[in-house]
């Protein structure tokens with residue numbers, strides 16, 4: 107039963123007609139292309155663009171799409187000439203790096219490294235507009251920062267090198283996204299493929315009769331040797347890769363992104379939607395995963411090549427920006443407060459048929475790094491919410507910080523070394539900020555803080571995206587300060603432990619991995635363990651079965667393989683665990699969040715939690731007075747492979 111194709115293209119024709127009506131003839135329209143979620147208008151008369159500052163914005167408003175204006179290739183200045191003109195036009199205070207200008211010839215874009223991107227794209231993008239009119243190239247500013255992210259430039263290089271393919275891909279995707287809807291207002295179903303009544307391999311399939319979207323595709327690194335437990339249920343019949351319209355990744359933790367590259371290994375060539383910081387952070391995390399598994403002789407079902415392919419198909423989305431991802435689905439990401447770039451996903455389905463909010467991992471209180479999670483959405487009928495700490499109350503951050511400071515003080519008084527194992531993303535940066543401030547204020551004596559490589563790269567990514575950080579950090583970075591650096595912070599370049607560092611006493615070492623499952627933190631522990639003046643401080647969750655958990659639970663001798671020999675190492679250093687630094691909401695915050703989400707959802711599905719955590723939370727939500735008084739949402743705790751029809 108296929109309706110007439112001519113009829114189907116009607117909507118697209120209507121759309122094009124609406125756009126063309128708005129374009130002044132003197133611009134000399136040459137082409138309109140659908141490039142991914144964007145509608146791109148190519149014009150020949152670049153000088154005339156200067157007069158129409160608001161054109162793209164006005165068209166976007168009219169057709170409710172993301173609109174970009176570009177100049178046809180033959181009407182652009184040659185790159186060398188354009189480069190000189192850009193340097194001339196940009197205000198001196200912007201701080202353009204003359205060696206940081208890269209041209210993407212296929213797209214007609216120019217990436218410009220600049221100290222203050224606001225000078226190029228701020229205040230209605232006047233400067234960007236002027237540069238477009240004078241050179242024919244559209245400026246994409248990249249913040250240059252004293253801590254430069256290597257990953258960002260790897261990403262840019264990778265994309266620039268294959269820019270021709272990228273354009274072809276975006277146009278193919280654009281056609282697909284803007285295809286006409288055959289079935290209007292039909293069902294909306296969600297199926298948990300992983301991360302329901304468990305933590306570690308989050309994946310949700312959202313289906314309408316028209317399209318299919320995957321929310322997260324995580325990998326449980328704790329059970330990596332057993333694919334049955336480590337990978338989500340990808341093989342179910344309803345998930346054929348050629349039918350998949352897109353993958354939306356909430357944040358860069360491996361239990362949410364760890365298996366996305368496998369899609370590309372098996373031929374998927376569709377988009378992954380992420381925020382910009384998530385794009386870089388997920389590359390760091392996935393490459394590190396390959397490194398760590400390889401070094402420990404374990405199997406991982408994809409390679410660097412699949413990560414590159416994934417990157418080539420990645421589309422970035424800013425917070426609060428509506429993006430078409432399928433003919434009947436619009437995606438908007440909101441701040442989740444969990445780690446840099448983490449997002450709460452809002453899906454608007456079928457012209458108002460149904461609205462889903464999926465929290466991913468979220469923190470419903472302010473942290474040193476981030477604002478608390480967003481609660482206000484245009485509409486929401488179904489809320490899919492994480493419940494990791496559904497049965498747990500955490501200490502406040504103030505208490506947690508005080509504990510950390512006390513431990514550092516005590517250890518330095520007895521001339522010891524403090525070892526803090528961290529996850530590369532999130533807690534490491536927060537600990538750096540706390541210690542930095544405490545030393546500045548004299549709350550702890552000044553001493554060297556050694557920070558291991560991976561954490562440094564992630565910190566650099568933080569300084570690249572101040573607009574994703576909380577207000578005080580953002581303003582500090584805008585004012586040219588860098589709260590992540592100081593004279594006593596010492597980056598360590600090598601990925602292995604340096605014995606000379608532990609001779610510097612007192613001092614602090616921050617290193618991965620957070621649960622002592624590998625990485626330099628384990629090597630440093632081996633060097634520090636036998637001296638009772640030293641301290642080991644856990645600041646994150648220690649999963650069952652990890653070395654971190656064993657030591658936290660009281661193991662006072664551990665065995666390690668050192669240069670092919672098994673060595674028994676006595677644990678004599680002091681061991682502490684601080685619980686209040688979590689990036690997840692605790693029970694109180696989860697309840698508060700469910701009450702505060704506006705408008706109120708009709709259904710709440712709980713995921714991302716051990717069964718007891720989720721059932722405890724469900725009971726509390728069902729009996730909550732405030733929720734009861736305002737319409738009492740239905741609370742469900744689905745199992746993996748349960749499909750729930752939302753309409």
Ligand SMILES: [Zn+2]
Pocket residue numbers: 357359444467
């Ligand atoms: Zn997470």
